[in-house]
Amino acid sequence: MQITTTISAEMKIQRATTTLILDYPFFGSCALGLEFVERKDIPTAATDGKHIFWNRKFIDGLTREETVGLVVHEILHVVFKHMLRIEGRQPKRWNVAADYAINEIITKEMSEMKLPAGGLLDSNFDGFSAEKNYNLLSDQSDKDAGKEPEPCDWGGVMSPTNEDGSAMSESDQDQMEASINQKIMMAGAAAKSIGKLPSSIDAMITEMQKPQVDFSTVLKRHFGGDQPDDYTFRRPNRRIFQQVNVFAPSIGRVGCGHVTLVIDTSGSMSNTELEYCLSEINNLSIEFNPELITVITFDTKVQTVREYTAGEEITDIQLGGRGGTDILHVFDYIAKNDIKTDVMIFLTDMGFSTFPPEPHYPFLWVNTTGSSGDDVPFGDMVNIKIS
Numbered sequence: 001m002q003i004t005t006t007i008s009a010e011m012k013i014q015r016a017t018t019t020l021i022l023d024y025p026f027f028g029s030c031a032l033g034l035e036f037v038e039r040k041d042i043p044t045a046a047t048d049g050k051h052i053f054w055n056r057k058f059i060d061g062l063t064r065e066e067t068v069g070l071v072v073h074e075i076l077h078v079v080f081k082h083m084l085r086i087e088g089r090q091p092k093r094w095n096v097a098a099d100y101a102i103n104e105i106i107t108k109e110m111s112e113m114k115l116p117a118g119g120l121l122d123s124n125f126d127g128f129s130a131e132k133n134y135n136l137l138s139d140q141s142d143k144d145a146g147k148e149p150e151p152c153d154w155g156g157v158m159s160p161t162n163e164d165g166s167a168m169s170e171s172d173q174d175q176m177e178a179s180i181n182q183k184i185m186m187a188g189a190a191a192k193s194i195g196k197l198p199s200s201i202d203a204m205i206t207e208m209q210k211p212q213v214d215f216s217t218v219l220k221r222h223f224g225g226d227q228p229d230d231y232t233f234r235r236p237n238r239r240i241f242q243q244v245n246v247f248a249p250s251i252g253r254v255g256c257g258h259v260t261l262v263i264d265t266s267g268s269m270s271n272t273e274l275e276y277c278l279s280e281i282n283n284l285s286i287e288f289n290p291e292l293i294t295v296i297t298f299d300t301k302v303q304t305v306r307e308y309t310a311g312e313e314i315t316d317i318q319l320g321g322r323g324g325t326d327i328l329h330v331f332d333y334i335a336k337n338d339i340k341t342d343v344m345i346f347l348t349d350m351g352f353s354t355f356p357p358e359p360h361y362p363f364l365w366v367n368t369t370g371s372s373g374d375d376v377p378f379g380d381m382v383n384i385k386i387s
Contacts, residue, residue, distance in 0.1 A: 009038075009059035016067040024110070025196055029187035030075045044154035047074040048161070049083040049176060058154065065114040069106065072113060073155045076102035079184055079201065082130055082157045084173055089134055093141070095157055096149045097133035100125040109198045120152050135266060135325050135351030139300075181208060257342030259290045260334070264348035266299040266325040281345070282313055294339055300326045302333045331356040346379075 007015075013036055021028030039046075039053040046053050052074045059067065077083065082098040099120040106113055107121060125133045137149055160168055160176060168176070188205040191197040197205075261281060285293060285308075293308040308314055325348070334341065344359065347366045355377050363379030 009054070009056045012059055012062065012064060012067045013054065013071070015064060016071045019068050020071065023196075024072070024191075025194065026187045026191035026198065026201060027072050027075050029190055030079065030183060031071060033183045033187075034075070034078065042156075044156070045070055045074060046156035046158050047077050047083065048158040049078050049081065049180065050160060053158075062116055063114070066116045069113045069115040069119075070155060072106060072110070073099075073102060073115065073119070076105065077155070077157050078180060079204075080130065081177060081180055083160050084177055085130065086157070086159070090148075091157075092151045093137050093148060094130070094134055095151045096120060097125075097137055098130040098157055099152050099155065100133045101128060101130045105198065105200045109200060116154055118153050119155075131349050132351045135349065138266070139325070184208070257291055258340045259285075259293045260296065260339060260341040260344045261293060262296045262298065262330055262344065262346045262348075264299070264325060264327075264346075264351075265297045265303060266349075266351060278314055285314070286311070290343075292340075294341075296330060296333070298327070298330050301329045305333075325352045326354075327352055328354060328356055331359075350376075 017028065017031045017036075020031050034047070035051045037051045037053050038056060040055065042053045042055055044055055044058045052071065062070065077098060080098070080102065082094070086094050100122055103115065103119050103121050104126050106115060108126075125136065128136070141148060160173070162168055162172060184201075185205060185208065188197055188201060192202065281293075289310055291310055293312075293314065295304075295306050295308065295314060296302060297304045327346075327348075333339075341359070341361050343362050343364075345364045345366060347368060349368050350365070358378035365376055365379055365381040367381055367383045
């Protein structure tokens with residue numbers, strides 16, 4: 001007589017965690033840092049970065065291998081901090097974009113793992129970040145008359161909250177991100193010591209360990225070099241005066257010509273990032289005294305163009321468009337309208353894959369996602385992540 005043994009959902013999850021500790025120590029260590037909580041109001045499974053929530057009926061329907069795959073899927077959402085990176089994006093589309101990013105890692109780097117049925121996979125999104133996938137999905141939605149992609153039935157990303165259920169403040173989220181980063185570094189070190197760290201995670205940890213480059217320092221180099229031409233009291237240093245109420249000389253510059261500032265307004269640039277960048281650019285425009293700053297905003301086409309003469313403050317940027325991203329239109333516009341450019345600064349989330357020919361002037365990409373996973377065929381890149 002054949003005896004069939006049914007194990008409980010709790011036991012499946014415990015065994016999945018044990019499997020990860022033994023065979024995939026990075027994920028095992030991460031799993032131990034998360035709390036697994038049964039939730040009847042969640043139909044399948046989800047994570048908020050602190051918990052992995054699961055539904056008993058859903059887990060009962062999975063095999064042992066699929067349960068392991070599910071847990072790894074949720075852990076990767078946490079590792080890549082998808083719950084903290086949504087930043088006002090459409091939640092269902094963001095879930096789809098994030099799933100494409102992490103499922104590709106699971107199937108390519110851990111091909112022996114098995115995801116539950118219905119996991120999102122598409123070769124068109126291979127190797128891309130969730131942000132880039134989101135923009136590609138936005139472009140696709142625009143072409144399909146607003147039709148939204150269907151999210152996976154399982155493995156969602158939820159916004160994190162405080163213990164009392166209240167929304168997290170920026171400082172709360174910063175603390176949560178720092179905690180996740182610490183756990184990632186510890187798990188990565190342990191797994192790497194025994195040669196069991198997935199290459200994509202290794203690359204991410206390597207990037208996290210790089211010293212942060214100060215945005216204003218990079219801008220200074222592109223505006224006019226690191227060395228001042230002279231110092232002058234004719235224009236007191238505004239930043240020092242605002243901070244400590246002391247008149248100090250500003251750096252005198254002969255001028256750095258015509259600066260073109262291009263801003264991606266495809267929906268991915270947050271107001272906080274924009275305000276920070278404009279503040280730095282205003283300070284440096286005073287310091288380096290460009291003859292002209294041309295500000296261009298774009299999405300699938302050029303939306304606005306405005307010129308600021310020497311000493312004029314950039315006080316407002318019109319965020320028109322909010323559609324997809326096509327940078328070729330920007331360079332076509334510059335060529336057709338003979339916009340003189342000595343230096344170009346390009347603020348974007350890098351949500352595109354087609355580049356124009358290399359321009360003849362110094363070029364700085366400012367990647368607002370804070371990740372340097374994207375290669376560029378020309379120019380320098382600085383990665384910023386503004387809290």
